[in-house]
């Protein structure tokens with residue numbers, strides 16, 4: 001019998017491996033931690049040439065998409081998908097409903113990264129760079145504040161929030177460095193350690209794409225690399 005759940009994620013350029021979408025990686029990590037492996041199928045989708053079957057499932061054409069074939073439910077948003085998975089599989093507890101200070105400490109990073117990378121006005125670059133650095137500093141400050149009781153954001157095991165932010169931080173590392181020569185400041189030591197620990201965990205490694213996929217992904221937006 002086919003597994004009950006289908007999880008559609010962005011494919012890499014080979015069409016088969018996982019691609020760079022951080023929202024897809026969030027769901028992929030979360031599903032692996034929650035759903036028994038024989039109950040879901042991971043389906044990489046070529047989003048530059050979306051198959052009609054995928055578009056009929058999600059006419060908006062975005063990934064990730066989660067399909068519960070038993071209940072005829074289709075969900076096309078990473079936060080809603082993890083909430084749905086949590087309802088079905090409450091254990092292990094990945095602190096799905098956490099709404100404390102770590103949420104605010106993480107929330108601005110990806111929007112500020114996107115604004116910095118997509119900007120076409122060189123005079124705005126310094127302020128956008130600074131805005132990204134401020135968000136990273138916010139997360140570093142949270143990590144140093146003792147709010148975190150372990151090596152991940154909330155405790156010593158991976159939480160839903162880690163699944164959300166670790167893939168985005170990798171985009172900062174890879175894309176901001178490649179396009180803007182931006183590096184996460186060394187002085188943000190708590191953040192550097194968190195990223196190192198987070199990226200070494202098994203579920204992150206199992207779901208991560210190659211660096212070149214992140215660069216190709218952002219290149220689709222017509223980004224210009226600084227000299």
Ligand SMILES: N[C@@H](CCC(=O)N[C@@H](CS)C(=O)NCC(=O)O)C(=O)O
Pocket residue numbers: 010020021022023047061062063064076077078079
């Ligand atoms: N809010 C959505 C965002 C998903 C999203 O932006 N996905 C991108 C890929 S990273 C996408 O599907 N874009 C459609 C396209 O490029 O055609 C979520 O959290 O799932």
